[in-house]
Amino acid sequence: EAGVAQSPRYKIIEKRQSVAFWCNPISGHATLYWYQQILGQGPKLLIQFQNNGVVDDSQLPKDRFSAERLKGVDSTLKIQPAKLEDSAVYLCASSSFTGTSLTWFQFFGPGTRLTVL
Amino acid sequence: SQQGEEDPQALSIQEGENATMNCSYKTSINNLQWYRQNSGRGLVHLILIRSNEREKHSGRLRVTLDTSKKSSSLLITASRAADTASYFCATGNQAGTALIFGKGTTLSVSS
Secondary structure, three states: OOOOEEEOOEEEEOOOOOEEEEEEOOOOOOEEEEEEEOOOOOOEEEEEEEOOEEEEOOOOOOOOEEEEOHHHOOEEEEEOOOOHHHOEEEEEEEEOOOOOOOOOOOEEOOOEEEEEO | OOOOEEEOOEEEEEOOOOEEEEEEOOOOOOEEEEEEEEOOOEEEEEEEEEOOOOEEEEOOEEEEEEOOOOEEEEEEOOOOHHHOEEEEEEEEOOOOOOEEEOOOEEEEEEO
């Protein structure tokens, strides 16, 4: 079974520039997540999709971050404009979670390491 | 906000020794999960323990859960150099639809 794919793996940009990350979840997984992981911390949820609808985006800085999941499969996360504090690893995850929290867990992609100079 | 907090922040042991790391959380949970993260394989799910379970085993891993103390522990027996990684506990958010991770324990196993 293919895992969660992400690209690019690394990205270096200047502050105020724009950047986009792409994620392809495991086939058949309805739920897709984007997490931000700052060095030395655990991943923090940015946004969660169920199929192509947003379930939770309460921690997404909407003034500069946007995400979409067209057709309920691939997803892109965009930052515009980037700030120094956006330097982090951006992780995409997917799960077959369908409504009960008893037994689900998530599969993570390798992440995109973003450096903002 | 962080739900789980792992302890210790860092742990260094020799190969063959056991490694124990702890996690405390704040609110009631349906389950608690442990993940491992290293540079080679990214973030990988290790084990899930439900709130009505007290102990669970998977290979060299043993997880305990004490809901009265809101705490969990992960024991890795007979550690290997390949166990070198960061370990995170994670619990469900309020809606039970996404995970909240702690800051992690960094384990170094030397040969």
